[in-house]
Amino acid sequence: MAATQKEIVDGLAEIVNEIAGIPVEDVQLDKSFTDDLDVDSLSMVEVVVAAEERFDVKIPDDDVKNLKTVGDATEYILKHQS
Amino acid sequence: MAKIRAAKGAPYARIMGVGGYRPTRVVPNEVILERIDSSDEWIRSRSGIATRHWANDEETVSAMSVEAAGKAIADAGISPEQVGAVVVSTVSHFAQTPAVATEIADKVGTRKAAAFDISAGCAGFGYGLTLAKGMIVEGSAEYVLVIGVERLSDLTDLDDRSTAFLFGDGAGAVVVGPATEPHIGPSVWGSEGDKSETIKQTLPWTDYRVGDVAHIPLNARGEVKFPALTQEGQAVFRWAVYEMAKVAQQALDAAGISAADLDVFIPHQANMRIIDSMVKTLKLPEHVTVARDVEHTGNTSAASIPLAMERLLATGEAKSGDTALVIGFGAGLVYAATVVTLP
Numbered sequence: 117m118a119a120t121q122k123e124i125v126d127g128l129a130e131i132v133n134e135i136a137g138i139p140v141e142d143v144q145l146d147k148s149f150t151d152d153l154d155v156d157s158l159s160m161v162e163v164v165v166a167a168e169e170r171f172d173v174k175i176p177d178d179d180v181k182n183l184k185t186v187g188d189a190t191e192y193i194l195k196h197q198s
Numbered sequence: 199m200a201k202i203r204a205a206k207g208a209p210y211a212r213i214m215g216v217g218g219y220r221p222t223r224v225v226p227n228e229v230i231l232e233r234i235d236s237s238d239e240w241i242r243s244r245s246g247i248a249t250r251h252w253a254n255d256e257e258t259v260s261a262m263s264v265e266a267a268g269k270a271i272a273d274a275g276i277s278p279e280q281v282g283a284v285v286v287s288t289v290s291h292f293a294q295t296p297a298v299a300t301e302i303a304d305k306v307g308t309r310k311a312a313a314f315d316i317s318a319g320c321a322g323f324g325y326g327l328t329l330a331k332g333m334i335v336e337g338s339a340e341y342v343l344v345i346g347v348e349r350l351s352d353l354t355d356l357d358d359r360s361t362a363f364l365f366g367d368g369a370g371a372v373v374v375g376p377a378t379e380p381h382i383g384p385s386v387w388g389s390e391g392d393k394s395e396t397i398k399q400t401l402p403w404t405d406y407r408v409g410d411v412a413h414i415p416l417n418a419r420g421e422v423k424f425p426a427l428t429q430e431g432q433a434v435f436r437w438a439v440y441e442m443a444k445v446a447q448q449a450l451d452a453a454g455i456s457a458a459d460l461d462v463f464i465p466h467q468a469n470m471r472i473i474d475s476m477v478k479t480l481k482l483p484e485h486v487t488v489a490r491d492v493e494h495t496g497n498t499s500a501a502s503i504p505l506a507m508e509r510l511l512a513t514g515e516a517k518s519g520d521t522a523l524v525i526g527f528g529a530g531l532v533y534a535a536t537v538v539t540l541p
Contacts, residue, residue, distance in 0.1 A: 156244065158471045161436045177433040 118197050119171055124190045131166045135159050145187035153186075163189075173197045205337030208376030211330065213541045214276070214341075217269025218508035219262045219369045220495065221251040227363060234359040241363045246470020250366030250496030252351040259291040260298050262369035263347045264305045266504075270343065271306065273541065274373035278307035281373070282339030285329055286315045287322025287500035289529070290349045302345065312339065319397070320466045321387070321526035322346050322500030323370070324534025328385040330374035345371040346500030353399065355426035357417055364469070365427065366496030370504025372541070383453030383537035386445050390531040393437070397429040397529040427529075438472045438527055442535075443479040446525045449535035460486050461520035462510065462540065466527055467492035467502035487515050499528065507540065516540055 119127065129143035136155050149155040155163060160183075164175050167189065173196045175183075183189045226249050227238045241247060253262065263286060271278055284306070286299040299313035318325040323346040330342035350365035374382075403425065405413050415423040446465075450457065463486050465473055470492055477488055491506035498505060503524050510516035518540055525535035 157432055158244065158435050161432050161439075162475060165436065165440055177430070177436060180432055 119193070121190055121194060124171065124193050125186065127170050128163070128167060128186055128189060131163050131170065135162045135166065143186055145185065145190060147186050148184055149186070149189075150184075167193060171197050207335045207337030208340070209335070210377040210380045210382070211334040211374050212377035212381030213327075213372045213538055214375045215270045215272070215274025215373045215541050216504055216508045216511065217266045217271070217273055217371050218501075218505045219265035219269075220505070221253040221257045221262070221367050223252050223254060224249050225252050230356070230363045233356045234362050236359050236363070244469075244471065245364060246473075246490070246493055247363055247496050249494050251368055253349050253367040257349075257367070259288055259347050259349055259369075260301050260305065262367070263298070263302045263345045263371065266347070266369035266371040267302060267306045267343055267345055270371040270373045274341070274375065276341055276373060276375070279309045280341050281306070281308040281311050281343050283330070283333055283342045284308065284311050284313040284345070285326040285342060286313070286345045286347060287318055287326050288315060288347045289317055289319060289322075289499060290353055291315065291347075292352065299345075303343075306343070308343075311343075318500070318532050318534070319530055320468065320497075320499045320502065320528025321530070321532040321534040323503040324385065324387060324524065324526040324536060325532070327372070327374065327382065327536065327538075328387060328534060331382050331385075334374060334376055341373055341375045343371060343373055344504075345369060346498075346502070346504055348499045348501050350427065350497065350499060353425065353427045355400070355423065355428070358426065358428070360431060361427060361429065364497050366498045368495060368498045368501045368505050370498075370501045370508060372504055372507075381539035383449065383455070385534055385536045386449040386452055387534035388532070393433075393531045395430075396433050396437070396531060397427065399425045400428050401425045435469075435472060435475075437531065438468065439475040439479055442525060442527045442533060443476050445527075445533050445535050446476070446480055446523060449525065449537055450523060453537035455521060455523075455537050457482055457486070459521060460523055460537075462487045462489070462516045462522035464489040464503055464506050464510070464522055464524045466525065467495060467506055468497050468528070500526075502526075511540065
C-alpha cells in the first residue's frame with residue numbers, strides 16, 4: 117500500500133537521522149537537505165538510495181539534484197511510488 | 199592437419215611481491231586552496247584526503263614505475279631477467295606511442311620481456327592482474343610484472359573546486375608468478391560503456407590542433423586549459439558504493455570466500471566516503487582491515503590498489519598470507535574485483 121505524506125516524512129526523518137545524525141524532529145517539509153540539515157551531496161545519495169528501498173520508488177541521478185527540500189523529496193516519492 | 203604444441207603453464211598464479219613509489223613532494227590541502235574557494239575541513243569531509251603526492255619533472259611515469267617495479271621484484275625474490283612480461287596500466291602517459299611499458303621493461307633489467315600498456319582507468323590494476331594470471335597459467339610467461347602508474351596531477355583542473363583536491367601521483371607494482379594452489383580468485387570484471395560520460399577527460403587532444411584553436415578553453419588568467427578529469431560526483435558515488443558492493447560480493451562468492459574468512463579489503467582509493475559506504479553496504483565484519491591510503495595519497499587511479507597494498511604490508515596492518523578482496527572501478531565505466539593472497 118502506498119505511503120501517506122506523513123509516513124514518507126517520518127521515514128525520511130529516520131533515514132536522515134541514521135545517515136547524518138540529525139534529530140528526527142528537525143526533518144520538516146520546508147527544510148533544505150543541504151542548508152538546514154547538513155546533508156552533503158554524497159550523503160544525499162545515501163538518503164536517496166535508502167528512500168528508494170523503503171518506499172519502493174526509483175529516483176534517477178538526474179532527478180536527485182531537484183530534491184532540495186524534504187518537501188521536494190516527499191512530493192517526488194508520493195508521485196512515483198508504486 | 200599438423201599438430202601444434204601448446205605452451206605448458208603453471209597450475210595457478212599468485213602475487214609474489216609488491217612495491218610502490220610515492221613522489222617526494224607532499225601536497226597538503228592548503229596548497230590546493232590557493233586556487234579554489236574551499237576549506238581544509240570541506241575537502242576532508244567530502245573526500246577524507248589530507249595530503250597527496252605530486253610528481254616533479256624527474257618523476258616521470260617511466261621513472262616512478264621503474265622504482266616501484268624494482269622493489270616488487272626484490273620483494274618477490276626473483277631476478278629481473280626472469281620477468282617474461284610487463285603490463286603497465288596508465289591513463290596519464292602523454293606520449294601515445296610507443297608504449298611506456300617497453301622502456302620500463304628495459305630499465306628494470308628484463309631480458310626483452312613482452313611489454314605493453316593497457317587503459318582501464320581505476321580498474322587497471324585488476325585488469326592487469328587478470329591478464330598476468332592468464333599468461334602464467336597458459337604458459338606464455340613465468341613471471342609477470344603488473345604496474346599501475348599515474349601522474350594525475352597533469353590531468354587535474356586546479357581551478358575546479360569539485361575535483362582539484364582529489365588526484366595524486368605514484369606507481370605501484372606487483373610480480374605475479376606460478377603457484378601450486380590458487381592464490382588469485384576468479385576475476386569479476388566488466389564495463390558499462392553506457393555510462394562513459396560519467397567520468398571522462400574534458401576534451402580530446404585533437405581539439406588542441408592548430409585550426410581548432412577557437413575551441414581551446416582558457417582559464418581565468420588567459421592560459422590554455424589542459425584537458426582534465428571530470429566526473430558526475432553523485433552518479434559516480436552511487437555506482438561505486440552500491441553497484442560495486444554487488445561486484446565485490448560476487449568476487450567473494452566466486453572465490454568461495456565468506457566475509458568472515460576475509461582479512462583485508464583493498465578497494466580502489468577514490469574517496470574515503472566511498473570506502474566507508476562500501477564497507478557498510480558490504481557489511482564487512484570488524485576484524486577486516488580496510489585500506490585507507492587515500493588520506494595521504496589521494497586518488498592515484500590504477501596505482502591506488504598496489505600502493506595501498508604495499509603500505510598495509512609495510513605498516514604491519516596486513517601480513518603476508520592474508521586473504522584480501524581487491525576491487526578497482528572507474529572511468530569507462532569499468533570494474534575488476536578478485537580475492538588474492540597477499541604476498
